[in-house]
Amino acid sequence: MLSWILCQQIFALLQDCAVSEQPVLATRNPKKRVDPYGFERPEDFDYASYEAFFSRYLAVLTRRAIKWSKLLKGTNGIQKSLKVKRYIRKGIPNEHRALVWMIVSGAQANMEQNPGYYHRLLEGEKNDKLVEAIKTDMNRTFPDNVKFRKTADPCLQHTLYNVLVAYGHHNKAVGYCQGMNFIAGYLILITKKEEESFWLLDALIGRILPDYYSPAMMGLKTDQEVLGELVKMKVPAVADLMERHGVMWTLVVSRWFICLFIDILPIETVLRIWDCLFYEGSKIIFRVALTLIKQHQAFILEATNFPDICDKFKELTKGTFVTECHSFMQKIFTEPGSLSMATINKLRETCHEKLLSQG
Structure with missing residues (x-):
């Protein structure tokens, strides 16, 4: 539960100091039982780790808020550009998040x-x-x-x-x-x-995410197979391990896809992923999944049987690597290497046909 909760207070706190350099940590009760998103912290919540993370991340949040306020000043429009893409990858402040999601996803226009x-x-x-x-x-x-x-x-x-x-x-x-x-x-x-x-x-x-939630969930099943093919290309040792022990990808990653990492990763990390998902599309899910697998390759390869592999995949979504959402998001754009939509779409065609042939 720690990894789920740890980041949840960050952006809401930033709203109180939007573009101010004033320190806020000392004026807050760090042991508040319910975070600003409404989630209760567990009894074993690690407040020391939270404070250490927050003190580092606050500077990042403040810088981003200043830049976003300048970008959005006087307009509700956002034109797609390399600058906007870069800004979104570095995180949208919570005060602007709903507006930016609405615009870049096409939801506002609809x-x-x-x-x-x-x-x-x-x-x-x-x-x-x-x-x-x-x-x-x-x-x-x-x-x-x-x-x-x-x-x-x-x-x-x-x-x-x-x-x-x-x-x-x-x-x-x-x-x-x-x-x-x-x-x-x-x-x-x-x-x-x-x-x-x-x-x-x-x-x-x-x-x-077309066809993820239709009755047959064909889009969801296809993309899980696509991830398996990408792992073969980019982390072949893990793919070999999965194949040797007969572990289907759907057993270990289905919740990653269907819940878009909700209840898998800390809320602030999930929201940073969604920032990019709304702007860049579904390839972000593959980048996150590949980063988690590649970063923990040695850990996964310690597994010696079917249940052990399943346990390893549960563990790799916990800890400081996923809690440190800013560095984690930087990793997803470097760790997997090149990953074009053309490659993903080609794999989707192949995997979809394979699933249809299996009946």
């Missing part, structure tokens, strides 16, 4: 082109099976987050329910699939707005 559409979905006739499936997952969504509890005021369960019901009726081919509740929940925590969360969910499921 929302503006369809005024009132979201509310009409909520007011229209409902599919009872869809509604029941969503209701079943409400209490399972972030049980360690106080904002999603029924006792919260306001309770984000109601907002989450609305977003998922609207999306299920908007995209009938997908409807609702477990995993979507966590993604929508994250979007709500960042945007704090229902309609924006709906359109960002549509950008992810409808365009960035």
Whole structure:
């Protein structure tokens, strides 16, 4: 749980010192039980490590906030460019994150082109099976987050329910699939707005990750196979180990893909990944996965049997390497080496055909 929680306070704290150089650490209670995103810290939370990380990362956050404020000053528009790409890779301050995600993903344009559409979905006739499936997952969504509890005021369960019901009726081919509740929940925590969360969910499921959440989940299955092929190319010793012990990639990485690293990596690291995902597309997932595997190659190769391999993959998503989100994000663009969409798409075609032939 430590690696899940450790970064969660950072950007919310920055909002209080947006472009100020004033120190804030001394004025805060470092042992606050609930972080600004609403997640409860466990009893064994390592406050010393958190403070050490925060003190280093605050300088980075402050620099980024100043640069982003200048970039966005006087405009809500962002044109794709090498400069914007570089800025996004270095992290979007939380105060600007919702706006930037909306613009670069195309969600803002879709929302503006369809005024009132979201509310009409909520007011229209409902599919009872869809509604029941969503209701079943409400209490399972972030049980360690106080904002999603029924006792919260306001309770984000109601907002989450609305977003998922609207999306299920908007995209009938997908409807609702477990995993979507966590993604929508994250979007709500960042945007704090229902309609924006709906359109960002549509950008992810409808365009960035096509076929991940359809009933057959063919896109998800294909991309897991693609990762296996990329590991063969870039970390062949690990691929050989997996093959020798008959470990299918879906057993160790399916949650990475379907939950987009939610509940796998610390929240601030996940949000930094999503910054790039909304701008650069699905190849970011492969960069993250390959970096985790390549960085821990020696550790993985210590495994001597099937269960051992599965345990190793659980461990490699913990610890300081993933907690230090800024250095981690720098690594994902260097560690895997060259990784073009042309290569990924070619592998997708091959893997998709292979899956279809297997029936």
